[in-house]
């Protein structure tokens with residue numbers, strides 16, 4: 001099978017509910033390419049190797065024209081400079097360090113740890129809202145509002161502006177998907193994305209300006225007023241970094257929580273174990289990130305030199321698709337990879353990627369999912385799935401159910 005045929009199958013909605021047999025097929029040829037398509041890399045060690053190779057660039061300015069055309073909504077934006085997600089060292093490192101600073105000393109997510117109380121409050125408030133109902137849509141009633149509220153609190157967005165953030169986050173997260181319809185649909189999508197981006201940027205610029213004049217105890221104020229060995233971010237860098245934090249942590253966390261409940265409801269013995277032992281949430285969330293990763297693949301990396309890997313030479317300037325979700329099911333790396341083992345030992349999954357671009361928000365995302373799942377199983381009495389498999393959203397990269405109907409007998 002050619003990589004283009006596989007690529008089409010990956011993005012084909014018919015495979016969304018269960019793409020894993022396709023990935024197993026893909027792994028038979030760890031690095032595969034068709035005439036003018038990207039190189040697909042599907043095995044754990046090869047993906048890991050490339051994520052740590054400085055000859056693999058994340059800078060969108062290095063994308064070849066075919067790759068850039070596949071995700072136009074992600075291209076250059078005259079209003080915002082590329083975020084550090086789309087930059088290589090040393091620019092990447094400088095901006096990432098500057099963003100890390102408000103969280104506390106390097107690699108110490110102090111601010112995230114301090115947010116535990118607030119996370120608990122948001123989770124309890126959302127679950128209290130289920131009172132009197134016997135059925136919910138977990139996505140709309142819980143998984144969606146939760147991470148946006150958290151990132152808004154972290155950044156310091158006023159509560160009354162949160163609904164606008166939800167709308168921007170939805171539009172921009174959807175634009176990450178390389179699947180596209182007719183030319184007209186594409187143009188319309190691009191227009192909507194541009195508008196959302198411009199509105200969000202204008203809103204953030206105003207708020208950053210205000211916080212630089214009268215700082216508060218929040219991340220935007222810290223970014224606007226902080227000075228350190230790396231100097232300070234420029235105002236546009238601040239805007240694009242704040243937008244990155246919103247977008248990168250939105251759909252991803254929604255899907256982790258929703259995939260999490262779906263997996264627990266499919267495995268009632270594991271659900272009961274979590275109820276009996278909330279500490280299980282820590283390894284269980286790691287296993288979820290391996291078993292049902294919200295980011296299935298990374299489609300926008302480019303080689304800066306010829307790279308020999310798994311018997312193939314990927315030439316300089318080639319576009320790479322690193323299929324993280326396939327690496328996570330690689331039997332060469334994980335024992336019994338298609339089984340969900342909540343306390344799996346040695347679980348160095350690729351759910352948060354690896355190397356210099358490993359997920360910046362991982363400590364927050366972990367904590368959010370741990371809180372959410374523990375509280376949901378504790379408080380929902382006898383929860384059951386309405387439909388299995390549930391309806392999935394179109395997005396093949398950020399994969400997850402669009403709705404997850406759950407019925408239950410009451411609230412604890």
Ligand code: HEM
Nearest residue numbers: 084085248249252253256294295352353357359360361365
């Ligand atoms: C990067 C996954 C939540 C902020 C990444 C990458 C992955 C990922 C796979 C690497 C992207 C690449 O190399 O192209 C996830 C998952 C999440 C999650 C699965 C939730 C379950 C969050 C949250 C935030 C966040 C909550 C913000 C608070 C970022 C940022 C980067 C990133 C800023 C860029 C890091 C860099 O380029 O150095 N994430 N993420 N993520 N993530 Fe997350």
